[in-house]
Amino acid sequence: MDQKDFLTNIAFDSVVFGFSGGSLKILIMEYHNTGFFALPGGFVQRNENLNDAVRRGLKERTGLDNIYLEQFYTFGDTARYKPEIMQTILESGNYSLEKYEWLLDRFISVAYYALINYKEVVPQPDALSDSCEWYDIDALPPLIFDHADIVAKALQTLRDNLDRKLVGMNLLPARFTMNDLQKVYEAILGEKIRRTTFQRKMLSLEILKRHEKQYLGKAHKAPYLYSFED
Amino acid sequence: MDQKDFLTNIAFDSVVFGFSGGSLKILIMEYHNTGFFALPGGFVQRNENLNDAVRRGLKERTGLDNIYLEQFYTFGDTARYKPEIMQTILESGNYSLEKYEWLLDRFISVAYYALINYKEVVPQPDALSDSCEWYDIDALPPLIFDHADIVAKALQTLRDNLDRKLVGMNLLPARFTMNDLQKVYEAILGEKIRRTTFQRKMLSLEILKRHEKQYLGKAHKAPYLYSFED
Numbered sequence: 001m002d003q004k005d006f007l008t009n010i011a012f013d014s015v016v017f018g019f020s021g022g023s024l025k026i027l028i029m030e031y032h033n034t035g036f037f038a039l040p041g042g043f044v045q046r047n048e049n050l051n052d053a054v055r056r057g058l059k060e061r062t063g064l065d066n067i068y069l070e071q072f073y074t075f076g077d078t079a080r081y082k083p084e085i086m087q088t089i090l091e092s093g094n095y096s097l098e099k100y101e102w103l104l105d106r107f108i109s110v111a112y113y114a115l116i117n118y119k120e121v122v123p124q125p126d127a128l129s130d131s132c133e134w135y136d137i138d139a140l141p142p143l144i145f146d147h148a149d150i151v152a153k154a155l156q157t158l159r160d161n162l163d164r165k166l167v168g169m170n171l172l173p174a175r176f177t178m179n180d181l182q183k184v185y186e187a188i189l190g191e192k193i194r195r196t197t198f199q200r201k202m203l204s205l206e207i208l209k210r211h212e213k214q215y216l217g218k219a220h221k222a223p224y225l226y227s228f229e230d
Numbered sequence: 231m232d233q234k235d236f237l238t239n240i241a242f243d244s245v246v247f248g249f250s251g252g253s254l255k256i257l258i259m260e261y262h263n264t265g266f267f268a269l270p271g272g273f274v275q276r277n278e279n280l281n282d283a284v285r286r287g288l289k290e291r292t293g294l295d296n297i298y299l300e301q302f303y304t305f306g307d308t309a310r311y312k313p314e315i316m317q318t319i320l321e322s323g324n325y326s327l328e329k330y331e332w333l334l335d336r337f338i339s340v341a342y343y344a345l346i347n348y349k350e351v352v353p354q355p356d357a358l359s360d361s362c363e364w365y366d367i368d369a370l371p372p373l374i375f376d377h378a379d380i381v382a383k384a385l386q387t388l389r390d391n392l393d394r395k396l397v398g399m400n401l402l403p404a405r406f407t408m409n410d411l412q413k414v415y416e417a418i419l420g421e422k423i424r425r426t427t428f429q430r431k432m433l434s435l436e437i438l439k440r441h442e443k444q445y446l447g448k449a450h451k452a453p454y455l456y457s458f459e460d
Contacts, residue, residue, distance in 0.1 A: 044306065110304045
């Protein structure tokens, strides 16, 4: 993390959404011995495209290469500049404040959201943090800087894009039941939807392909499996 | 423009849309003696919010304070880094390359689009440029860096937001005819719309308030004036 290898004053943060147990979750890092929680993020190398830097960061945290990723907003208020927090994080990790002085400068952060299949990921902490864990979107710890605002805007963007870009498909396995799909929608929207209303709407969009039934021992109730049309 | 007053590696660019003579136009700067054309843009002061920096820049170019402004994407590819272009611009303006060396570094640019009432604006060039003019969106000069990509993405975002955010209202005076509104939609979408289809759709949205008729000498054909509901 040598200053000369990175652009200064510019960072990125990622809101990584996963879906499990009926609820929407995001990845949160906890920093060594500080009690600070934050979104996974990073800095842009001088010879690297911004989008590639974000993919590199996500690969390091999730092990995944091909992640559905969308840039949604760049956060640049002066109020997000709190050098004392970064100083505490560096000191707690026994990093040289002299060498890493550039990290104490003001950063504008480009925020992305990612949608991943929860089951494919084993979250990995980075050098400065001792954990990287899934948290239920409704039960996040307090986050540093403006990271709570970044999460709120990511969730709003996800809701806005739910029908338009069919982002929900990235949170599910390749084949799923109508009930699985409904649970993803309900978790993102934060509200219950009537089963018949949901099913009618989804089928009317003509984006689903029906496959065989899913037999789980109660054959008379076996639901159909669906996938998204290519 | 002293380096110590500004964040490094981060810039902004604005696509300023106006509507006149039935077509959509944007503001373009031409730099002294270079033949280079570019979007109006600028840099962020160390003590300034990113959004405020963009408003400051727009105020300088248009004289307007309350502009409809939306951030839409941050451009960070390495391919946009062309220091020889900035060097030519500085040399043509007789600026010291030593003092302004920081401008020759790589910049990530946060892009915004603005919608303004064409009639309210007298475009003002900045210190480095000798003109700031309206250009028809279909007849832009070749632009430096990735500015053509920025314009294309701004236009796509404007189209995507046309119904959802009613952005068209910012391009019209407070009262307008249905025909005025249709011309704005057609200019943004780049296609003709059937008059009856357009009128039915607009009225069904229940966003328009009908006022008196606009008499222009041919009283038997006078169209109604409308405004957007508050």
